[in-house]
Amino acid sequence: MPFAPFTGVNHHRQSILFSCALVSDEREETFVWLFRQWLNCMWNESPRAIITDQDLAIDNAIKKVFPHTHHRYCQWHLGLHEYCEHLRSLQCDHPTFNEDYNMWAK
Incomplete structure (x- = not known):
């Protein structure tokens, strides 16, 4: 239930x-x-x-x-593995993307 x-x-x-x-x-x-x-x-x-x-x-x-x-x-329901797949090009184009995303996600 x-x-x-x-x-x-x-x-x-x-x-x-x-x-x-x-x-x-x-x-x-x-x-x-x-x-x-x-x-x-x-x-x-x-x-x-x-x-x-x-x-x-x-x-x-x-x-x-x-x-x-x-x-x-909810970020947890979106799934971090999915974000990695969909945003892989941003990670390559923007070297600080992971740091920026982690700061935003807190």
């Missing part, structure tokens, strides 16, 4: 858990329902940004429920 944590950062820049849920399936309708319930509990304040994996159902649900929220993909 998938676990859906809602985490954030407080005014002291500390990670906090707002809420969490266990979902019985990973359909778009399930995520729409879950996000609307969360929005109701948060006094209809949408998050400024949300980071997820590359699941299409979550992506579509975010667009429906949080249309003004910046949606980003």
Whole structure:
């Protein structure tokens, strides 16, 4: 059963858990329902940004429920091995690319 944590950062820049849920399936309708319930509990304040994996159902649900929220993909889910394959030419053309990328990814 998938676990859906809602985490954030407080005014002291500390990670906090707002809420969490266990979902019985990973359909778009399930995520729409879950996000609307969360929005109701948060006094209809949408998050400024949300980071997820590359699941299409979550992506579509975010667009429906949080249309003004910046949606980003988690670096871990993008896979560093894939980045190496796709960005190999940049590594050759720009000698400081790896250092710059690692500084950005922190």
